[in-house]
Amino acid sequence: MSMPFYVSPEQQMKDRADFARKGIARGRSVVAVQYAGGILFVSENPSQALHKVSEIYDRIAFAAVGRYNEFENLRIAGVRLADMRGYAYDRRDVTGRGLANAYAQTLGTIFSSGGEKPYEVELFVAEIGDTPEEDQIFRLTYDGQVADEHGYAVMGGAAESVASYLKERYSTGASLDDALHLAVSALGHNDTEDRVIPVDDLEVAVLDRTRTQTRKFRRLSPSRLDTMLGDRVPSAGAVTTPAAPEAPGATGPQPGEPDPPVAPPVS
Amino acid sequence: MNDPRLPPAYLRPGVSSFSEFLAGQSPDLLPGGRALPAGQAGDLAPHGTTIVALTFPGGVVLAGDRRATMGNIIAQRDIEKVFATDEFTAVGIAGTAGIAVELVRLFGVELEHYEKIEGTTLSMDGKANRLSALIRGNLALAMQGLAVVPLLVGYDVPAGAGRIFSYDVTGGRYEETGFHSVGSGSLFARGALKKLYRSDMREDEAVMTAIQALYDAADDDSATGGPDVTRRIFPIVHVITNEGGRSLPEATVAEVADRMIAARMSRPDGPLAGLPGGPVA
Numbered sequence: 001m002s003m004p005f006y007v008s009p010e011q012q013m014k015d016r017a018d019f020a021r022k023g024i025a026r027g028r029s030v031v032a033v034q035y036a037g038g039i040l041f042v043s044e045n046p047s048q049a050l051h052k053v054s055e056i057y058d059r060i061a062f063a064a065v066g067r068y069n070e071f072e073n074l075r076i077a078g079v080r081l082a083d084m085r086g087y088a089y090d091r092r093d094v095t096g097r098g099l100a101n102a103y104a105q106t107l108g109t110i111f112s113s114g115g116e117k118p119y120e121v122e123l124f125v126a127e128i129g130d131t132p133e134e135d136q137i138f139r140l141t142y143d144g145q146v147a148d149e150h151g152y153a154v155m156g157g158a159a160e161s162v163a164s165y166l167k168e169r170y171s172t173g174a175s176l177d178d179a180l181h182l183a184v185s186a187l188g189h190n191d192t193e194d195r196v197i198p199v200d201d202l203e204v205a206v207l208d209r210t211r212t213q214t215r216k217f218r219r220l221s222p223s224r225l226d227t228m229l230g231d232r233v234p235s236a237g238a239v240t241t242p243a244a245p246e247a248p249g250a251t252g253p254q255p256g257e258p259d260p261p262v263a264p265p266v267s
Numbered sequence: 268m269n270d271p272r273l274p275p276a277y278l279r280p281g282v283s284s285f286s287e288f289l290a291g292q293s294p295d296l297l298p299g300g301r302a303l304p305a306g307q308a309g310d311l312a313p314h315g316t317t318i319v320a321l322t323f324p325g326g327v328v329l330a331g332d333r334r335a336t337m338g339n340i341i342a343q344r345d346i347e348k349v350f351a352t353d354e355f356t357a358v359g360i361a362g363t364a365g366i367a368v369e370l371v372r373l374f375g376v377e378l379e380h381y382e383k384i385e386g387t388t389l390s391m392d393g394k395a396n397r398l399s400a401l402i403r404g405n406l407a408l409a410m411q412g413l414a415v416v417p418l419l420v421g422y423d424v425p426a427g428a429g430r431i432f433s434y435d436v437t438g439g440r441y442e443e444t445g446f447h448s449v450g451s452g453s454l455f456a457r458g459a460l461k462k463l464y465r466s467d468m469r470e471d472e473a474v475m476t477a478i479q480a481l482y483d484a485a486d487d488d489s490a491t492g493g494p495d496v497t498r499r500i501f502p503i504v505h506v507i508t509n510e511g512g513r514s515l516p517e518a519t520v521a522e523v524a525d526r527m528i529a530a531r532m533s534r535p536d537g538p539l540a541g542l543p544g545g546p547v548a
Contacts (some may be wrong), residue, residue, distance in 0.1 A: 055383055077277035079383045083285055087376050088296060106278075171435040215379075216484075 109146025309412025
């Protein structure tokens with residue numbers, strides 16, 4: 001019979017946090033940006049089928065980075081919770097805050113219970129109101145912490161460099177076009193050089209206040225993105241990437257192009 | 268819910284049907300999931316009356332009158348019995364109003380829930396079958412007089428055409444061609460549709476035909492409400508095309524109804540159908 005070693009609670013929590021953070025840092029970033037008409041979500045995601053950004057309810061969207069099976073489980077639970085509440089009460093009684101709270105409690109419990117592996121995910125729960133002032137973006141981390149973000153929010157691999165890029169350039173009340181340009185170039189930015197992310201590798205969705213339907217969530221198709229983004233050049237001062245980044249059949253990292261954003265080393 | 272965490276059942280993968288999930292979690296919220304005392308209950312609650320539907324090239328029209336009755340009493344003059352259940356479908360209800368409205372609400376959530384979880388919409392036939400299953404769950408209630416008989420219409424995007432499905436209380440599902448009507452005034456409405464329907468109608472002609480048919484139903488069935496010109500209450504008309512569904516604004520329906528009433532001032536029985544070999548109407 002083996003004797004368990006004593007591990008101090010501090011060390012145990014730190015190990016678990018490091019484990020979760022490492023998993024999250026491997027993925028690519030997701031950006032949420034508030035604009036005049038709602039909230040825009042952009043992520044670099046070559047898969048057309050496995051979404052990182054999804055609809056939860058009329059005015060609520062969900063975005064996640066990390067392990068797909070874990071955040072997909074959370075997403076489905078969120079849809080069930082929202083639909084259940086909306087059916088039992090009324091559609092207006094489903095709130096982003098309530099959902100963020102349920103996620104926070106769930107993630108927090110799993111993180112601090114010794115038995116389960118902590119979830120390697122980070123989430124956004126965003127809700128739009130009737131005016132931009134009422135919009136809310138909650139950012140939830142693997143340990144159940146909730147942060148109320150304003151203006152823009154970033155999570156995932158290169159969160160720090162993307163966030164600093166956004167911090168310098170973000171302004172409130174931007175149009176959808178401007179917000180999209182900003183978010184896409186922010187995702188392509190890292191410390192050494194800027195990339196142009198091909199349209200087919202972008203997953204873009206909005207919570208659009210101006211939609212007449214009750215369900216405000218809408219995905220933007222690659223063809224729509226193409227017209228909206230137009231011809232893009234990496235921002236001034238950056239290294240220009242080769243002219244044809246969209247070589248046929250090449251979806252993975254290509255020679256001459258840097259790898260997907262790599263996380264800062266985890267201590 | 269004292270525990271703010273997500274219950275384990277919510278995190279279990281697998282079920283993408285909301286009604287099945289509801290049956291496991293809160294069966295009391297299902298229309299058919301409640302135990303009822305024995306006896307007839309049909310006279311206790313208001314009944315919705317007539318619904319008509321017809322297709323036209325490129326779409327489908329669903330319209331319903333506004334009356335709910337309890338025996339000989341008019342329970343409500345402006346009830347809504349036509350509901351959009353998603354972008355491309357709508358349901359009109361006849362039968363016990365309370366349960367029918369609940370059933371339609373459940374059906375709407377069912378479609379949306381599937382769409383969100385699976386990331387794709389159900390096929391038109393899939394939607395029709397789901398509604399079958401929901402009605403079947405209501406069979407015990409139907410046997411006590413609380414029957415619900417919906418009429419489902421939708422635009423089938425891959426097929427590029429409007430489709431109509433009728434149901435019986437056991438959940439039997441029947442696809443109709445061209446036009447159909449359900450509810451107490453449906454016999455008269457169907458007679459009118461039979462004479463007025465043409466397969467090459469434009470959208471506005473289809474709307475006029477639906478309004479005419481509802482008028483004929485109200486003319487001969489005391490439980491169906493005609494256009495209420497003094498209170499300005501007109502039928503609800505829902506049109507679905509490849510651009511999605513929309514309810515016609517009240518002003519549009521009022522204008523169509525006024526035109527029809529003006530024409531009926533000289534011919535109270537409505538437009539004349541031409542006989543073969545006879546004078547053309």
